Amino acid sequence: MTSTQQRTIRIGGASGFWGDWDLALPQLLAAGGLDYVVFDYLAEVTMSIMARARAADPTKGYATDFVSAAIKPNLARIASSGVKIIANAGGVNPQACADAVRRLVQAAGLTLKVAVVIGDDLMPGLAEFSDVRSMDDGAPMPSAEKIASANAYLGAFPIAVALQRGADIVITGRCVDSAPTLGACIHAFGWTKNDLDQLAGASLAGHLLECGTQSTGGNFTDWNNLDAQAEQLGYPIAEIRADGSCDITKPEGTGGAVTVGTVGEQMLYEIGDPMAYVVPDVVCDFSQVRLEQAGTDRVRVSGARGRPATDTYKVSLTWNDGWRGVCLYFFTGEDAARHARSFADASIRRARTKLQAMKLPDFDEVLIEVQGDESSYGAFAKNTSSREVTVKLGVRHQDARGANVLTTESVSLGLSAPPGLVMFLGARPKPAPVVRLFSLLVAKSRLTLHVDIDGERIDLGSEDGQPLKIDPSERRTPAPGRAEGGLVEVPLIELAWARSGDKGNHANIGVLPRRPEYAPWIWQALTEAVVAERFAHFLRGPVERFFMPGTGAMNLMLRNVLGGGGVASLRNDTQGKAYGQLLLQTPIAVPSTLLQRH
8 A cells, every 4th residue: 555655644533433513523523723533433233223214214224313413414514524424333334334425416516426335234145154163252143033133343444445545434343443543544654464553543532532522531530620622522633743642632712631541541441451452453562551740731652552453343133032121210218229129129019910920921030129228239228318319120021012111100100109209200221122232253254344435346355364362471560569567558549540341241340540560469459259249239240450661550450240231131221331340449458658659
């Protein structure tokens, strides 16, 4: 690929999910000097929603607001600025998304080229992959009639090809979240598949952009310390150099902050093994990454390393597993939590009686959660006597009628309930489909890719790679801390920032020490056993932990902890978003002299 000999490019991140702020793109365009703007829309759950939309209307199945709210009102400015747009807004119907954008371009009388990357959708030939089993537990693939979507996570080189052929707007279906950023860098710097460290560095830059304002203060542990413009956080900008290192910043005059803490939390967000963060184009090693505050709202990121790409794509299937019914009720007064649980238990008993009368089987799953009595903390709850709580009743059933029984029977108990019940008025909740995630690995050689640029088809063939190999001797753990004087216990939040998220039915919690010298004491305290105990009321699998010497951070993986994850879970926190907050209350023993120095 021919290099354009650029030494630095500026990329803005305008979307972290389907539903992000529609004024992000104008904010970034107003900042000026951008070469590219990237959008990320596609969570696993989003794919199932789009699949249902396509099933109802073959012209749908993509992020329609990318067309109507991002591109349409800003098209003239995109054209005049020369900025390139790259988005995975295509969902399960990228061609339809590209066609919609092309109609806008034509109506505006512009000459912008629109490209679409094709090849991630496995649904047309799904039967060919029936031999592949789950990458998590080896389970067989769900039956074909239950599968709603099946998409491979593609990489960045097809995007780079589209840009090389003159595309101004590149639309993909399912690709890894960092691929739009990496694709821009491959094009701009002329990297090849052998430039492993550069590919890893730009993948990290893409990871820091892909969740929008989470790099500029959103969801940050110290959110309360942000400036008064927090309701208008600035969207992130990555200034990426030819060696793969970058600076993360944001538009001047916008809210939030770009600090080692905000960027470090996002680096740790939703990763697994930091020495083997696998994307299609490279296996990234983030363990030695360094973060440096290089100025106000500017963090320098360097030290990512790369290994050769693997020979497989990760594929996510979403499949239908019955129905769920969920009801919320409020209780106020003394013993509110006890009253709420009593009401919930009675509702479930009455619902089961109705199931028997209807000759339907029992619920597949029942979950009762009370919010307000700190039940999310399990055995470590402190304030359990709140006089205001919310109780959620959730059930799963293979029959929509069975799921609906919960609503009717719980409402019918309204006049028989303990005191303090506050019921909803208006429409009652209806059963919703249960959509589960099934992840597998498919050989890259089994997929063929192509790029379409305004009707011109560019065949790319199949990609390749090699099996992943990690030498265990490369892994490091911190040396034990040296106690100087007596030890005192402080909550983890005084020593570290934390961010958590989901990976299917698993969750990760990234812990970043506020000062490097805290790292040994945090590592010593947060053992697998300690973390497992903190989450024992949720956890159904093991805990793994990984150390990152470059920052002193650690990443914790909690396996099978989300009750199915996504829309398959009946829990309030289906994605582990609050797990970092729960962990931050853990007491950590540190030398008193170490605290006194800071």
